[in-house]
Amino acid sequence: MSAKVxxxxxxxxxxxxxxxxxxxxxxxxDAVVAMRAARRSGSxxxxxxxxxxxxxxxxxxxxxxxxARAGYASSPIWRGGGVVFGPKPRDYTKKISKxxxxxxxxxxxxxRINAGDVLTVDKFTVTEVKTKAFVALVKKATDARxxxxxxxxxxxxxxxSARNVKSVHLATATDVNTEQLLAFGKILVTDKGLEKxxxxxxxx
Numbered sequence: 001m002s003a004k005v006x007x008x009x010x011x012x013x014x015x016x017x018x019x020x021x022x023x024x025x026x027x028x029x030d031a032v033v034a035m036r037a038a039r040r041s042g043s044x045x046x047x048x049x050x051x052x053x054x055x056x057x058x059x060x061x062x063x064x065x066x067x068a069r070a071g072y073a074s075s076p077i078w079r080g081g082g083v084v085f086g087p088k089p090r091d092y093t094k095k096i097s098k099x100x101x102x103x104x105x106x107x108x109x110x111x112r113i114n115a116g117d118v119l120t121v122d123k124f125t126v127t128e129v130k131t132k133a134f135v136a137l138v139k140k141a142t143d144a145r146x147x148x149x150x151x152x153x154x155x156x157x158x159x160x161s162a163r164n165v166k167s168v169h170l171a172t173a174t175d176v177n178t179e180q181l182l183a184f185g186k187i188l189v190t191d192k193g194l195e196k197x198x199x200x201x202x203x204x
Contacts, residue, residue: 003119003141003188010120011113014194017106017201020114024107031104031178034094046086049074054081101178106201108181118187120194124151126161134161138168144185150176152192173197 011018052074059070076084112118119142126134138147147168154170162170171180173189173196181187189197 003121005116006113006118006120006189006194007116008113011118015198015202016109016113016194017198018113019103019107019110024103024110027100027104028107028178028182030094030096031101032182034096035177035179037092037094040092042090042092044087045089046083048084048086049076049082052080052082102200102203104178105181108178109197109201112181112187117185118189120189120191123190123192124149124158124188125155126157129157129160131161131164134158134168135165138165138188141188142186146184146186148176148180148184148187150187150193150197151190152196173200 006014008018049072054073056072056074059073060067062069073081075081109118121141124137126137138149141147145167149162149168149170150173151170152173154172159170162168169180169184173193176197
């Protein structure tokens, strides 16, 4: 299995719509920020003075003790009391339009192709469930430390063989996203996967 660099000419022949201008840079930023924000759990939570499980009775009488006036034990100025303006569970999701997501994907793919970081192979399959066999196939194609492997689909043998290889990530051409295109040293794409990537850049 020999891999070859996907050139601009080859990409255009494969009907990939390349962006060769500065257009789309902001779209890439917006898309990556939105994806990372969506992964945030937003589960940080603090209790206000009304939610703290403490007695509501007055700790001591108003006058005559020589101490400052105090109305309740859950006061924020006391240890164990409520928190003023503390974090509450929230949704960090950011919405971006479909056209922005498509433009970001198209721009990211174009930049990786322009940099010579996209390699193509006829197909990628492992005949037996063996991590060693999977790693050997990847090494034949590229010696990059982190590799994104894209195909139209993967069989069970390939999926199982890749489970323990943290440096290689498998993604189908329909599911791969902008952030993944930017996160790996080299991108290895099968011929059928390339067809689906081309369809995505053309808005299909």
